[in-house]
Amino acid sequence: MTTTIAPPTPPTAAGSSRGPASSPPPPVTPSARTARSGTILWKAVRVIARIVVSLLLVLVFAGPFYWMVLTAFQTASEALSIPPQFWVDAVRWDNFIAAFDRVNFGHFALNSAIVTGGTLLGQFLIIVPAAYAFARFHFKGRDVLFGVVLATMMIPGQLIFLPVFAMYAKMGLLNTHLSLILPFIASGFGIFLLRQTFMRVPDSLIEAARLDHASEFTIIRRIMLPLAKPTIVTIGLITFIGTWNNYFFPLVWTTTDAARTLPVAVPRLEALDEIAPTIVMAGNMLLVVPILIVFLFARRHIISAFTYTGVK
Amino acid sequence: MMPFDFLVRINQQRTTSTRTTSTTSKKGTTMSSTRFSRGRARAGVLASIALGSVLLSGCTAANADAASYTYEPGEExxxxxxxxxxxxxxxxxxxxxxxxxxxxxxxxxxxxxxxxxxxxxxxxxxxxxxxxxxxxxxxxxxxxxxxxxxxxxxxxxxxxxxxxxxxxxxxxxxxxxxxxxxxxxxxxxxxRSIPVMYVNQDMMRELGLKETGPETFDEFEEYLEAAHDYVGGPAMIFCDYDFWVMEALFYSYGGTAVLNDDETASMYDTEGAIKTIEWIADLEDRDLIKVTGAADVSAFFAAAGSADTAFTFLSSGGIQSILGLAAGNGVDVGVSLIPAGDNGQRGVSVxxxxxxxxxxxxxxxxxxxxxxxxxxxxxxxxxxxxxxxxxxxxxxxxxxxxxxxxxxxTTPGYAVAAEQITYGKPRPMTKAYSELEDLMTERIHAIYFDDLDASEAMPALAEEVNEVLNR
The missing domain is CATH 3.40.190.10 (Periplasmic binding protein-like II)
Structure with missing residues (x-):
């Protein structure tokens, strides 16, 4: 028998329904007019202040990014000129070509893709059932186990890298992609975030599905995951950015280039020429482009997820 | 005469000393003879041990021991x-x-x-x-x-x-x-590299000064004053995050090392160390140099090849990069020795x-x-x-x-660097030195930027360093 359950509509934020205007506007008196013009002035000041603060924030966050892009297209003497040059005379690709010449970017990008993809896949295979179990089942030791999961978020990676390195050496996993994927697939943060989302799903929906003989897997697949889509996208994006940009663990857990990722490769450009930052910035551009592309596509979901889950 | 003849002469002297084998010093030019003769003595001891082994238990064990240090190509x-x-x-x-x-x-x-x-x-x-x-x-x-x-x-x-x-x-x-x-x-x-002084030779010529730059720190101050008037501001960026260069200044200006000989105590409470930091702080107060930290390292490198920079203290390993950068800016930069201190003392960490x-x-x-x-x-x-x-x-x-x-x-700067290395000093080898470098850089940086009194801050730093060393 096939159980078909239509995915329910996600709960919406408390909306305000605007009905048609039912009463005429009150008459405008001179004092009310003065008060209104004061209010308009105050509103204008607030708008201007908001624009100024927003521009400052854009400068703070986008400034370094602009500097990176600018330097990547400059010559060494332009990049190091005094006073600084805030534009480029001509778009030059020399730094990108030099970066590709010096470091095998294709190889490291492929490794980054494998490690990031593997971590994402492994993480969802682990955190979805784990979060579902913590959210929907009552079993002995649940709270203690959940506490243990949360505690993993408090342990700094620098504390465990050496024992894990020794363990990998014994297991023959050094310099493999698996060594960079395994430790990150049981994400405490992901389990926590997804559990919170699963807990918001009304019990009646689950009960209705069970009455229709839906298996737990079906409930997860047909009810939980569609409802948690924004959260899943958010976790996916956070994992993607974190794994793609991860420098420390690929650095300390690899001793050959076999599984090394892009963030470990880019500083090698600096080691080859420590004076001019132009080629390093070109390498950084190559590193961040995939993140920007993913962000552009997933931006709507991220905003929605953070609004929905209440995570600020 | 070739610019590196002095090194060849040193080589010849040392080669001679390896033949004479008369020495009691552990360091310096006669050290090689000590080691060479010690190597022969050790060979003699090894031979005696091998002979004893033959007499006592046959030759197999001794041969195996000697062979363990020699490579013989196999099939694999x-x-x-x-x-x-x-x-x-x-x-x-x-x-x-x-x-x-x-x-x-x-x-x-x-x-x-x-x-x-x-x-x-x-x-x-x-x-x-x-x-x-x-x-x-x-x-x-x-x-x-x-x-x-x-x-x-x-x-x-x-x-x-x-x-x-x-x-x-x-x-x-x-x-x-x-x-x-x-x-x-x-x-x-x-x-091998050592800190050297990069000199803006165009500026020196414009100012009517020696294009090879100052030879002593007294001259260095005079040159900085002239350069300051020429460019209308500090004509040198001193990057204090590179502690290796600081070691060179402690040796050359202050006549002191960072740590004592057995690396159990700091030398920061000595007159030489305090004098060095006070001198750098004074140069900055007089607007003759600008001190920057790690955050401004790009500005430091940018200045290294700039027309408005008179001097840069940096690694000899950067010769090709710095000269190339300066050439790109149309500036003629040369390489000179770090100036000598009082009594002509020089010293740079290798x-x-x-x-x-x-x-x-x-x-x-x-x-x-x-x-x-x-x-x-x-x-x-x-x-x-x-x-x-x-x-x-x-x-x-x-x-x-x-x-x-x-x-x-083609690049005379190499010859200068080769001469500079003859004034080489050892870098501290204590395992705590990486940690100490961070600590010392941070504390000394604070002396410049928080206007601390070096005569109080340096002995305090010495105590902190001693705590780490004796932990």
Missing amino acids: TVELEFWTAAVEDVNQELVDMFNETRGDELNIQVTANYQGDYVETEQKVNAAALADTLPNMFVDEVGMTDRFARATTTLNLEPYMAAVGMDDADFQMGETDNLYVDGDMYAFPHM GGSNIYLANTGTDQEKAAAFEFMKWTSDTEQAAYSSSRTGYLPVRLSALETDLIKDLME
């Missing part, structure tokens, strides 16, 4: 792993050359794997030692010889050198204490890297790894590495190769 190729740090491309070229030539003859093949900067490589070597995954040989900073040897991560090279009849006389270029632990050689020099033989693998692999180390640091390869990087050659004989002679003619 010996695969070795070599971890590199810094100048990755040149190390890879050396490995490729070895595999195609000497390695092919000896049936040894080496794979180079870059590990990061010196500190990252040290961490990875330590982790690998714990996990029993050490490479056969590796490159790391000169100051790490002692800590690697005492942790038994690296091997004593003396038995291997004795087995092939090699001595260390040709390595005695400037300060070489960082190659030894308790008098035994634990590393071969790989790349930096760069060593190549270490790791304590791992079979006797055959260790001996094969030593063959690679020997080849890599041999005269031709030493000259090649120097010409490709800007680092100094690590053998005196390399100075006599056509490659280096041509290089010194």
Whole structure:
């Protein structure tokens, strides 16, 4: 028998329904007019202040990014000129070509893709059932186990890298992609975030599905995951950015280039020429482009997820 | 007369001293003779032990012991792993050359794997030692010889050198204490650099000053004042995050080291150390120099090749980059010695890297790894590495190769750097020094930027350093 359950509509934020205007506007008196013009002035000041603060924030966050892009297209003497040059005379690709010449970017990008993809896949295979179990089942030791999961978020990676390195050496996993994927697939943060989302799903929906003989897997697949889509996208994006940009663990857990990722490769450009930052910035551009592309596509979901889950 | 003749003369003097073997000094030019004669004495002892073994239990054990330090090519190729740090491309070229030539003859093949900067490589070597995954040989900073040897991560090279009849006389270029632990050689020099002074020769000519720049710190101040008036502001950026340069100033201006000889106490409470910091702070107060920290390192490099910069203290390893950058700006920059202090004292910490033989693998692999180390640091390869990087050659004989002679003619800065290394001092080898460098940089930085009184802040820093050293 096939159980078909239509995915329910996600709960919406408390909306305000605007009905048609039912009463005429009150008459405008001179004092009310003065008060209104004061209010308009105050509103204008607030708008201007908001624009100024927003521009400052854009400068703070986008400034370094602009500097990176600018330097990547400059010559060494332009990049190091005094006073600084805030534009480029001509778009030059020399730094990108030099970066590709010096470091095998294709190889490291492929490794980054494998490690990031593997971590994402492994993480969802682990955190979805784990979060579902913590959210929907009552079993002995649940709270203690959940506490243990949360505690993993408090342990700094620098504390465990050496024992894990020794363990990998014994297991023959050094310099493999698996060594960079395994430790990150049981994400405490992901389990926590997804559990919170699963807990918001009304019990009646689950009960209705069970009455229709839906298996737990079906409930997860047909009810939980569609409802948690924004959260899943958010976790996916956070994992993607974190794994793609991860420098420390690929650095300390690899001793050959076999599984090394892009963030470990880019500083090698600096080691080859420590004076001019132009080629390093070109390498950084190559590193961040995939993140920007993913962000552009997933931006709507991220905003929605953070609004929905209440995570600020 | 060639610009590096003085080094050749030193070489000749040292070669002579290895023949005479009359010495009581542990350091300096007569040290090689000590080691050479000690090597012969050790060979004699080994021979006696071998003879005794023959008499007592037959010859098999003694032969096996002697053979364990000598490489004999077998039918199977010996695969070795070599971890590199810094100048990755040149190390890879050396490995490729070895595999195609000497390695092919000896049936040894080496794979180079870059590990990061010196500190990252040290961490990875330590982790690998714990996990029993050490490479056969590796490159790391000169100051790490002692800590690697005492942790038994690296091997004593003396038995291997004795087995092939090699001595260390040709390595005695400037300060070489960082190659030894308790008098035994634990590393071969790989790349050598020292801080030098880059001089804006165009500006010097415009000001009617010596284009080679000041020779003493008194002159240095006069030159800075003239340059200040010329550019209308400070004409030098001093980057205090590079503690290696600070060590050179402590030696040259203050006449003191950072730590005492046995590295158990700081020298920051001495008159020389306090005087050095007060002097730098005074130069900044008078707007003659601008002190920057790690956050402004780009500004520092930008200034290094700029027309408005009179002097830059930086590594000799940056000769090619700095001169190239300056040329790009149309500025003629030369290389000179760091000025001399009172009584003509000079001193610079010798930096760069060593190549270490790791304590791992079979006797055959260790001996094969030593063959690679020997080849890599041999005269031709030493000259090649120097010409490709800007680092100094690590053998005196390399100075006599056509490659280096041509290089010194076309880029006289190399000859200055080679002269500067004769004033070389050892970098501290204590395992706490990486931590101390961060601490010292931060505290000294605060003296400049928070206007602290050096005569109070430096003794306080000395106490902090002593706590770390005696922890």
